[in-house]
Amino acid sequence: MTLAQLKQEIIAYSISIGIDKIGFASADPFVDLKDKLINQQDLGYQSGFEEPDIDKRVHPELLLPEAKSIIAIALAYPSKMKHAPLSTKGARRGLFCRASWGEDYHKILKRKMEQLEAFILEKAPNARVVSMVDTGELSDRAVAQRAGIGWSGKNCSIITEEFGSYVYLGEIITTLALPPDTPITEQCGSCTKCIDACPTGAIVQGGQLDSNKCIAFLTQTKTFLADEYREKIGNRIYGCDTCQQVCPENKGKDFHLHDEMEPDPEVVKPLLKELLFISNRQFKETYGLLSGAWRGKKPLQRNAIIALAHFKDVNAITDLERLLKEDPRPVIRGTAAWAIGKIAAEKSELILKVAKEREKDADVLREIEKGLNLLENHNI
Template sequence: MNISQLKQEIISYSKVIGIDKIGFTTADTFTEMKNRLIRQQELGYQSGFEEKDIEKRVNPSLIFDQPKSIIAIALAYPSKMSESPQGKKGDRRGIFCRASWGVDYHTILREKLKQLEEFILEKVPEARFKSMVDTGELVDRAVAQRAGIGWSGKNCSIITPEFGSYVYLGEMITNLPFEPDEPMEDQCGSCNKCIDVCPTGALVQGGQLNAQRCIAFLTQTKGFLEEEFRDKLGNRIYGCDTCQTICPKNKGMDFHFHEEMEPDPELAKPRLTPLLTISNREFKDNFGEMSGSWRGKKPIQRNAIIALAHFKEQSSVPELIQVLNEDPRPVIRGTAAWALGKIGGEDASMALEHSNEKETDPDVLNEIEKAIRKTKGEV
């Protein structure tokens, strides 16, 4: 077997099946990443969604028997929506981040990696693989950076010269000893736009993210959102693109190579008020294929309530009152109370007073009492 020729054949085949960029690297330990992860852990900057064992995140030999190399892939996704619906007074809309448009990217990339595996197995039947997308042990960005897909930007995204940072990443550990590609030089230079514009200051410095303050992470949590972040959410109901849209390397980057990534405008920018009372079945039927649905409807509904408060949307007050009175989940009731306090008005004020008399959950009561004080101009 000529490993060099096989590498070229894999690169050619990857283009045929719609992989936009491919790179190869060693299966050596990611030493620099290990130091960074330890520091993140010490600072309490992790999201909690990651693999807990740092060693497994940086040492391929702990998750694969005798690894020789890693193949990294990237697929470019759209940054612009054709016929984007516009929200207006009385008909407000939320927004899912670009990485959640279309079919769940985990599904798309896993299929591409599976096709690659099958292609290689035809050439080398003794080949072994372990493929992963986002939820695997390895740090996708570290693999992609070392494999020459792009450089790790100050916004903590992989930035490619061809597609900017609008790329999904996946990788495959294998027992085949491919020649590694050259990592790419950092091209962020002195630019700090992403750091300067981050709504919550989550980008502590170039390449260092405090996930606990990142809106993309916060929109996926299920509990009460801390008050300091509620006003920062805007109309985002899943994810955040601010550090990408500000990036000069993303200027003019918009690629529509993959039909399954195209957004349904009514799902990517959904009406907010109907989300408050959507059933589990409706949510699954409408949003189930999107990556933004992975945590279920509760965080989306909580964020939709916060977005309506952001707009001070008076027309949503009846629905918010219904949620406050009838929803069985304390987080949703309490967030509705906060929103009513922010929107204000006589109906909201009366509903809060009424609810204050019958509510039993201490967290919800706390939100109701604060909201009542707000409607009276006391805070």
């Protein structure tokens, strides 16, 4: 069998196991990407979740000696939720981004790639393969673009002709010299809708993201959220879809091709107050399946408190007061104090003044002062 024939067999097999798009690229170093990554690092635009060794991100041969090709795959995920519950007064809800609907996509992609790896090794026993998704060293976007999966959009996502940017990406490095596909050049043109719509201005320019300003990143942090972003986060519990929702290439794109990606509406659009006191066991049972649970419950609870403040939910004051009194975590107590001031309920001032006398943590005391200042400005 020739390598060209093997490529066709891999494509046919990928379709049979539910891979929505597949492309092939050379494993040559990503020379142009290296300069961009160094620039991102110098500007302080990285999130800290990336592989710190830039050479590993641009040299596939460091991950697999004698690497010749990279196989890129894409799986399309839904953009619309069926039977979504309403967020109503007294029963306000948060929202997980679309990439956290259904089962953790890392696991879904890993299963597909394991099947594909087994098929390749059955056909070419002497080949070697290494697969990765998201948390791997290589840039999923750079690989996908080179492999012709889609183009790298101004919103820093891969945009495919068929599925828009609502795709999960993964790749397999191999020692097989499979014929490469043609890269797709950027097709965003003069459109700047994603840049204009970004709530925090995180998209510095087309294709360049300051990760530290991105709501998708901010919702995953475990510390106090900077004041300037609390107004921007809205009711987002995990992630952000704004730059994808406004993209013209995503208009009308909604694919329900994988049952395991279908969201449970009550889980991905949860009642905010129910998140506040959830036990570790309940959290694992309810949210453990989601990719959005990987950082634990603390960031999601902090975000839920901010969302309640966003809605100015007076019905949440008693719950927030309880957090301020009883929660052992300063970030949760402090954020609750700020939220109590933001909501500006009838008894907010009394709650905060009592807490001020009791509280010992300096960070929480600062948040209590912020809450009191919000009340003072509210009353002016």
